Amino acid sequence: xxxxxxxxxxxxxxxxxxxxxxxxxxxxVIVVGLGVAGGAAAIEAARTGADTLVLERxxxxxxxxxxxxxxxxxxxxxxxxxxxxxxxxxxxxxxxxRAAAGPTSDPExxxxxxxxxxxxxxxxxxxxxEFKDTYYEEKVIFPPTDDCLIxxxxxxxxxxxxxxxxxxxxxxxxxxxxxxxxIIECMIETLSDLGVRIQNETRxxxxxxxxxxxxxxxxxxxxxxxRAIRATRGVILTTGxxxxxxxxxxxxxxxxxxxxxxxxxxxxxxxxIRMGLGVGGAAINMHEGLMTTPYxxxxxxxxxxxxxxxxxxxxxxDCYHGRVTGSVMQKAEGRAYLIVDDSIYGKTMVPYKMAAVxxxxxxxxxxxxxxxxxxxxxLTTYNEDAExxxxxxxxxxxxxxxxxxxxxxxxxDLSVDRSLWAAFTLGGxxxxxxxxxxxxxGEIVPGLYAAGRASAGLTRSGRxxxxxxxxxxxxxxxxxxxxxxxxxxxx
Amino acid sequence: xxxxxxxxxxxxxxxxxxxxxxxxxxxxVIVVGLGVAGGAAAIEAARTGADTLVLERxxxxxxxxxxxxxxxxxxxxxxxxxxxxxxxxxxxxxxxxRAAAGPTSDPExxxxxxxxxxxxxxxxxxxxxEFKDTYYEEKVIFPPTDDCLIxxxxxxxxxxxxxxxxxxxxxxxxxxxxxxxxIIECMIETLSDLGVRIQNETRxxxxxxxxxxxxxxxxxxxxxxxRAIRATRGVILTTGxxxxxxxxxxxxxxxxxxxxxxxxxxxxxxxxIRMGLGVGGAAINMHEGLMTTPYxxxxxxxxxxxxxxxxxxxxxxDCYHGRVTGSVMQKAEGRAYLIVDDSIYGKTMVPYKMAAVxxxxxxxxxxxxxxxxxxxxxLTTYNEDAExxxxxxxxxxxxxxxxxxxxxxxxxDLSVDRSLWAAFTLGGxxxxxxxxxxxxxGEIVPGLYAAGRASAGLTRSGRxxxxxxxxxxxxxxxxxxxxxxxxxxxx
Numbered sequence: 001x002x003x004x005x006x007x008x009x010x011x012x013x014x015x016x017x018x019x020x021x022x023x024x025x026x027x028x029v030i031v032v033g034l035g036v037a038g039g040a041a042a043i044e045a046a047r048t049g050a051d052t053l054v055l056e057r058x059x060x061x062x063x064x065x066x067x068x069x070x071x072x073x074x075x076x077x078x079x080x081x082x083x084x085x086x087x088x089x090x091x092x093x094x095x096x097x098r099a100a101a102g103p104t105s106d107p108e109x110x111x112x113x114x115x116x117x118x119x120x121x122x123x124x125x126x127x128x129x130e131f132k133d134t135y136y137e138e139k140v141i142f143p144p145t146d147d148c149l150i151x152x153x154x155x156x157x158x159x160x161x162x163x164x165x166x167x168x169x170x171x172x173x174x175x176x177x178x179x180x181x182x183i184i185e186c187m188i189e190t191l192s193d194l195g196v197r198i199q200n201e202t203r204x205x206x207x208x209x210x211x212x213x214x215x216x217x218x219x220x221x222x223x224x225x226x227r228a229i230r231a232t233r234g235v236i237l238t239t240g241x242x243x244x245x246x247x248x249x250x251x252x253x254x255x256x257x258x259x260x261x262x263x264x265x266x267x268x269x270x271x272x273i274r275m276g277l278g279v280g281g282a283a284i285n286m287h288e289g290l291m292t293t294p295y296x297x298x299x300x301x302x303x304x305x306x307x308x309x310x311x312x313x314x315x316x317x318d319c320y321h322g323r324v325t326g327s328v329m330q331k332a333e334g335r336a337y338l339i340v341d342d343s344i345y346g347k348t349m350v351p352y353k354m355a356a357v358x359x360x361x362x363x364x365x366x367x368x369x370x371x372x373x374x375x376x377x378x379l380t381t382y383n384e385d386a387e388x389x390x391x392x393x394x395x396x397x398x399x400x401x402x403x404x405x406x407x408x409x410x411x412x413d414l415s416v417d418r419s420l421w422a423a424f425t426l427g428g429x430x431x432x433x434x435x436x437x438x439x440x441x442g443e444i445v446p447g448l449y450a451a452g453r454a455s456a457g458l459t460r461s462g463r464x465x466x467x468x469x470x471x472x473x474x475x476x477x478x479x480x481x482x483x484x485x486x487x488x489x490x491x
Numbered sequence: 492x493x494x495x496x497x498x499x500x501x502x503x504x505x506x507x508x509x510x511x512x513x514x515x516x517x518x519x520v521i522v523v524g525l526g527v528a529g530g531a532a533a534i535e536a537a538r539t540g541a542d543t544l545v546l547e548r549x550x551x552x553x554x555x556x557x558x559x560x561x562x563x564x565x566x567x568x569x570x571x572x573x574x575x576x577x578x579x580x581x582x583x584x585x586x587x588x589r590a591a592a593g594p595t596s597d598p599e600x601x602x603x604x605x606x607x608x609x610x611x612x613x614x615x616x617x618x619x620x621e622f623k624d625t626y627y628e629e630k631v632i633f634p635p636t637d638d639c640l641i642x643x644x645x646x647x648x649x650x651x652x653x654x655x656x657x658x659x660x661x662x663x664x665x666x667x668x669x670x671x672x673x674i675i676e677c678m679i680e681t682l683s684d685l686g687v688r689i690q691n692e693t694r695x696x697x698x699x700x701x702x703x704x705x706x707x708x709x710x711x712x713x714x715x716x717x718r719a720i721r722a723t724r725g726v727i728l729t730t731g732x733x734x735x736x737x738x739x740x741x742x743x744x745x746x747x748x749x750x751x752x753x754x755x756x757x758x759x760x761x762x763x764i765r766m767g768l769g770v771g772g773a774a775i776n777m778h779e780g781l782m783t784t785p786y787x788x789x790x791x792x793x794x795x796x797x798x799x800x801x802x803x804x805x806x807x808x809d810c811y812h813g814r815v816t817g818s819v820m821q822k823a824e825g826r827a828y829l830i831v832d833d834s835i836y837g838k839t840m841v842p843y844k845m846a847a848v849x850x851x852x853x854x855x856x857x858x859x860x861x862x863x864x865x866x867x868x869x870l871t872t873y874n875e876d877a878e879x880x881x882x883x884x885x886x887x888x889x890x891x892x893x894x895x896x897x898x899x900x901x902x903x904d905l906s907v908d909r910s911l912w913a914a915f916t917l918g919g920x921x922x923x924x925x926x927x928x929x930x931x932x933g934e935i936v937p938g939l940y941a942a943g944r945a946s947a948g949l950t951r952s953g954r955x956x957x958x959x960x961x962x963x964x965x966x967x968x969x970x971x972x973x974x975x976x977x978x979x980x981x982x
Contacts, residue, residue, distance in 0.1 A: 011932040103745050254594050277931055287778065310884045312803050314822075331805075331822045371876075371883035377868050385862075392862035393801045440768055441502040 008247040009270075011277035015219055015228075017210040023217065023230040027053035027197075029485045030218060030231040031238060032204045032272060035063020035265075036471050037452025037478035038238035039187030041435075043127060044482030046194040050233060052486070054196060055220055057203040057267055062184040063240050064264045064424065064453065065471055069142035070179030071152050072124065072475070073097075073468030075169040076117045080148050083133035088167040090114050095164035100153055100469060102461025104285055108433050109458050113476055120476050121171070127190040129183055130174040139299050139400075141321065142467070146174045153466020157319040158395035170468045183471070207235060207275050207448070214491050215279065215447035234447050234485030236435065238478055241425035241453030242270025243289070252286040252427065255329055258416050259291050259423035268424070272454035276429040279448065282440040283456075286427035290462030291329060292322045293414050293421050295338050298346030303402045305339040305382050306414070308332035311365060311374030313382070316394040325414075325421065326463035334416035337368065339379070341404040350420040352412040359407045368411055379404060424470075426462065428455040435481025449485050451478040499738040500761075502768035506710055506719075508701040514708065514721040518544035518688075520976045521709055521722040522729060523695045523763060526554020526756075527962050528943025528969035529729035530678030532926075534618060535973030537685040541724060543977070545687060546711055548694040548758055553675040554731050555755045555915065555944065556962055560633035561670030562643050563615065563966070564588075564959030566660040567608045571639050574624035579658040581605055586655035591644055591960060593952025595776055599924050600949050604967055611967050612662070618681040620674055621665040630790050630891075632812065633958070637665045644957020648810040649886035661959045674962070698726060698766050698939070705982050706770065706938035725938050725976030727926065729969055732916035732944030733761030734780070743777035743918065746820055749907050750782050750914035759915070763945035767920040770939065773931040774947075777918035781953030782820060783813045784905050784912050786829050789837030794893045796830040796873050797905070799823035802856060802865030804873070807885035816905075816912065817954035825907035828859065830870070832895040841911040843903040850898045859902055870895060915961075917953065919946040926972025940976050942969040 029045040031038045034056035045052045054061075075081070075093035094114040101110050113120075125131075136143040136150050143150055152170025154160040173179040191198060199222070206219040208228060217230040242248040243262040248270045250257045262268070273283055295301050306317050306324065308331070315327040317338075328336040337355055356367035365375035383403035385391050391401055413419055428450065430438040435449035451457070451474060458473030459465055520536040522529045525547035536543045545552075566572065566584035585605040592601050604611075616622075627634040627641050634641055643661025645651040664670040682689060690713070697710040699719060708721040733739040734753040739761045741748045753759070764774055786792050797808050797815065799822070806818040808829075819827040828846055847858035856866035874894035876882050882892055904910055919941065921929040926940035942948070942965060949964030950956055 013932075310804075312805075313801075314803075371872070373872065374884070377872075381862070381864065381868075393865070441504075 008245060009251045010274065012205055012271070012274040013278050014207045014209040017208050017216050020208060020228045022228070024227040025053070026230040026232065027051050028231070028233040029053070029236065029482070030055060030229060031236045032218065033063060033237070033239040033267065034061030034198065035238060035240055035452060035474070036065035036183060037474040039184060039191065040475040040478035041236045041238055041451055041482035042196050043187065043190055043194065044479040045486040046191070046196045048483050048486035050486035052196045053229070054191065054198045055202045055204050055218070056198060056200050058265070059200055061188070061200065062181060062265065064268055066181045066184045067265055068178065068180035068471065069172060070183050070471065071142055071150070071170045071172045071468040073152065073169050073466055073472040074117050074121045074171050075167065076114065078118060078121045078171065080131050080133050080171055081167065084135035084149055086167050088169070090117070092164050092167065093117060093169065096155055096160065099160055099163060100464045100466050101459050102464040104460045109477065112433050113458050113473060116476070120472070123479065128186040131171055132174045135168065139302060140297050141294060142178070143172055144177055146176050148172055148174065152468045154320045154323055154464065156397055158316050170466065205271050205275065207279055209279055210491070213446060215445065216491050231447070232490045233488045234449055236449040236451065236481050236485055237272035237276060237429070237454045238450070238452045239272030239454045240264060240268040241428065242273055243268050243424045245269040249425070253289055253425060256289040256291065256423045256425065258334065259421040261420050261422040263422045263424040268453065272450060273428050276437050276448065276450060279445055280439045281437040281445055281448065282430040283428060284430045285456040285460050288426040288461055289423050290322045290426060290465060291421055291423045292325045293419055294321060294349045295412065295414055296321070297349070300344035300346055301338065301340060301348070302400045303344045305379065305404065307337055307339060307375060307378060309335050309370065311370040311378050313378055313393055316391065316396040318396045318400045320465060322462045322465050328414060329416065330463070336414050337411040338414055339364070339404065339409060339411055341406040341409050343406040344402065345410055352414065352419050355411040355413040357408050357410045361409055364409050364411060425453060426460055428453060431455045433477065433480060434484040435477060436484065447491055449481040451481040499736060500742045501765065503696055503762070503765040504769050505698040505700040508699050508707050511699060511719045513719070515718040516544070517721040517723065518542050519722070519724040520544070520727065520973070521546060521720060522727045523709065524554060524728070524730040524758065525552030525689065526729060526731055526943060526965070527556035527674060527678070528965035530675060530682065531966035531969035532727045532729055532942055532973035533687050534678065534681055534685065535970040536977040537682070537687045539974050539977035541977035543687045544720070545682065545689045546693040546695050546709070547689060547691050549756070550691055552679070552691065553672060553756065555759055557672045557675045558756060559669065559671035559962065560663060561674050561962065562633055562641070562661045562663045562959035564643065564660050564957055564963040565608050565612045565662050566658065567605065569609060569612045569662065571622050571624050571662055572658065575626040575640055577658050579660070581608070583655050583658065584608060584660065587646060587651060590651055590654060591955045591957050592950050593955040595951045596949070600968065603924050604949050604964060607967070611963070614970065619677040622662055623665045626659065630793060631788055632785060633669070634663055635668055637667050639663055639665065643959050645811045645814055645955065647888055649807050661957065696762050696766065698770055700770055701982070704937060706936065707982050722938070723981045724979045725940055727940040727942065727972050727976055728763035728767060728920070728945045729941070729943045730763030730945045731755060731759040732919065733764055734759050734915045736760040740916070744780055744916060747780040747782065747914045747916065749825060750912040752911050752913040754913045754915040759944065763941060764919050767928050767939065767941060770936055771930045772928040772936055772939065773921040774919060775921045776947040776951050779917040779952055780914050781813045781917060781956060782912055782914045783816045784910055785812060785840045786903065786905055787812070788840070791835035791837055792829060792831060792839070793891045794835045796870065796895060798828055798830060798866060798869060800826050800861070802861040802869050804869055804884055807882065807887040809887050809891045811956060813953045813956050819905060820907060821954070827905050828902040829905055830855070830895065830900060830902055832897040832900050834897040835893065836901055843905065843910050846902040846904040848899050848901045852900055855900050855902060916944065917951055919944060922946045924968065924971060925975040926968060927975065938982055940972040942972040
């Protein structure tokens with residue numbers, strides 16, 4: 001958006017099919033990138049009956065999903081929801097997902113995702129992913145145990161809680177702690193059972209296009225050598241987002257460029273988006289992303305008070321952490337302190353700078369160089385409200401309201417330039433729900449599909465969002481892409 | 492960004508030169524659209540020696556400029572600045588313009604604009620635009636008199652005032668009240684003197700492209716009939732922004748879509764941007780725009796206190812009105828009240844809903860259904876600070892600080908869904924400083940140029956901005972486009 005992009009942010013030009021002397025290999029469907037979107041696409045393509053080849057640049061694969069906790073956003077009355085006593089419906093889920101997908105979301109993608117959520121749960125079961133029929137009550141980023149169901153988004157937080165009855169929909173597979181790698185391993189085993197070929201250490205940065213404009217294959221680099229691989233039905237780009245490509249982030253997403261901890265695998269360098277752009281695909285929502293700083297756990301920190309440089313609150317602290325962090329950027333110019341008292345303070349995952357520790361709020365205010373009386377007023381009001389169980393300013397849920405009265409008081413510095421802010425991108429190739437890549441004038445690029453973070457998918461804004469919507473949306477639309485490509489007329 | 496664009500938001504496909512049976516006319520340079528960018532481009536092209544033809548869809552032309560007050564942003568020590576005792580330098584101007592152009596601005600465009608500001612002032616003088624050597628001290632949106640120099644942006648407001656010494660740079664031509672139409676009339680007269688042909692009531696929505704990819708002309712509609720007009724050196728799109736195209740606004744700029752008063756002429760329907768997209772041009776910064784609600788004049792309203800639904804202040808009220816309004820959208824979810832007392836209240840240009848009028852701030856707070864004690868606290872703090880001349884929260888300049896103590900007190904509702912919010916777009920075709928239109932991969936579309944709101948120009952964000960940067964930037968880069976096209980090799 002600022003100055004012109006440099007080479008690393010530029011589209012990747014396709015190769016002309018006529019220039020390919022011989023194809024080293026051929027497959028009906030080629031899937032580029034083995035994360036959760038690629039795994040789902042390949043499984044579905046193979047189940048639809050297509051000969052399918054997966055090309056993955058890493059030694060094993062897994063993408064950003066393998067590095068994640070593995071939460072998946074399901075609803076509408078899953079087996080786990082029912083077993084744990086939660087009453088959900090597709091309609092209820094749709095209301096929340098529509099909000100959580102963000103103001104620029106695609107209504108058709110939201111609708112399809114919710115209407116088919118039970119089927120999508122079954123899909124994961126069918127590839128061997130297990131879910132325990134348990135609910136983990138504490139508000140965490142993810143359960144440290146092998147428990148399943150959590151509130152992973154803004155369902156219980158104002159104003160979302162007013163719009164639809166809160167129900168937990170984050171489903172973490174049955175593994176202690178992080179389960180992202182486990183999901184990928186289940187998929188790899190399923191792919192093996194289905195006879196899908198996976199070629200690792202194979203880097204794809206070039207599409208091959210024929211005279212008619214159809215994508216008919218890729219040029220892969222294996223051991224430093226080029227191999228042209230033909231795809232007779234379609235190429236599916238599931239290469240991830242672009243958070244690891246600093247130049248793309250700087251060019252497209254200035255707010256994300258301020259964050260110092262990219263969430264993604266090495267492969268999240270935008271290669272698929274750039275390949276898509278190079279054949280006329282449109283990239284949309286490119287300035288958006290999720291930003292987060294993990295001020296909890298400990299869950300007790302949600303009882304803290306988040307203030308800007310003026311000592312004012314600006315958000316209910318019990319929202320999804322990405323919404324809270326996004327609000328720090330949007331409403332507080334990237335600068336905020338979490339005020340805690342001795343009874344709720346606990347060790348955080350990352351070491352925040354302790355901006356001040358004092359015996360009184362007045363002293364804390366002074367140490368933070370805030371205008372005299374402002375933080376004192378904020379805390380006086382908050383404590384009164386907490387005492388009564390009614391946060392009149394931002395409607396934090398009563399269960400997280402506790403007067404801050406136990407000295408000493410501390411201010412954790414959550415500012416973007418002084419603490420860890422993690423981020424990933426939410427922009428990518430414009431696609432139909434089927435995964436077909438669209439040009440800027442809404443036409444399909446024949447033979448090309450995209451899903452996962454390489455596309456602008458289900459979820460378009462980090463300030464709405466819920467954990468599990470990325471893996472959920474990426475796998476769901478990966479499946480649709482796989483099915484569509486597998487059924488496409490042979491080129 | 493959301494669902495797929497409909498036809499009115501789609502690129503306009505070019506016509507193949509081979510399909511043109513005969514050209515009805517030919518010119519070296521064709522300028523599409525006679526606003527300030529088009530006028531400047533045509534004058535400069537003609538002065539460079541090129542045969543130049545201007546095609547304008549309206550009966551007279553003028554675009555958004557003719558409807559505006561006509562302020563132009565000049566600095567670096569203009570004749571008017573010197574005569575009125577203001578000391579400016581190119582360096583000082585550059586520091587402020589860099590900030591005012593916004594976080595996604597193009598450093599090269601900022602540099603060129605500032606370094607050549609005195610020459611650009613001379614250009615306007617050379618086309619007969621007069622400026623009175625006077626300074627209008629009161630903070631207004633524009634002087635109602637024929638006076639010239641005003642602070643038209645954020646120069647005096649925190650934090651900008653800390654970054655560079657404040658100097659006024661808004662220059663309004665010597666005409667009572669609005670002077671935009673006058674600027675255009677001066678340009679039309681200059682064009683006439685230069686022998687430039689102007690064809691009115693001529694609508695252009697199609698470019699003509701030859702086999703090599705070069706733009707070689709346009710198809711114009713005159714009296715319902717198509718006429719192919721050849722351009723041997725270049726076509727310059729100066730067709731304005733897209734605020735009048737509801738579908739484009741909804742698709743690209745969701746925040747602007749909430750505003751109910753589009754600022755622009757009928758022609759600001761994105762036709763040029765769509766033509767550029769149709770030949771591979773990239774459109775950037777499309778979600779950005781200027782939003783404003785005119786809460787002043789009266790200037791006394793700047794002494795008011797702007798609060799969100801929680802009764803909190805969130806911005807210094809003496810910023811540029813577009814920055815204040817943009818902050819209402821960004822920081823206060825589009826809802827805010829301007830609190831005034833009896834002594835500063837005055838009639839505004841647009842009728843705001845008076846949300847409440849009460850004898851005490853406590854009663855006002857109650858009437859506005861704000862949490863008890865919040866507005867009272869805000870006003871207590873503000874009044875103490877105003878008394879001392881030191882706004883410790885947001886650093887409003889001392890000259891606008893006055894305790895609000897004269898009952899009754901009123902709350903004017905400035906919310907986006909309850910008052911007039913004007914808006915125009917700040918996104919458009921990606922161009923080099925020379926006006927050459929760039930593709931998504933940074934290559935030039937041969938024969939095609941853009942300037943003014945059809946391009947992403949000098950200024951990229953309404954929350955920084957200054958009045959006069961649009962007319963200033965549009966005319967400056969219009970001139971560069973005119974000069975470049977006029978010197979281009981003949982196609």
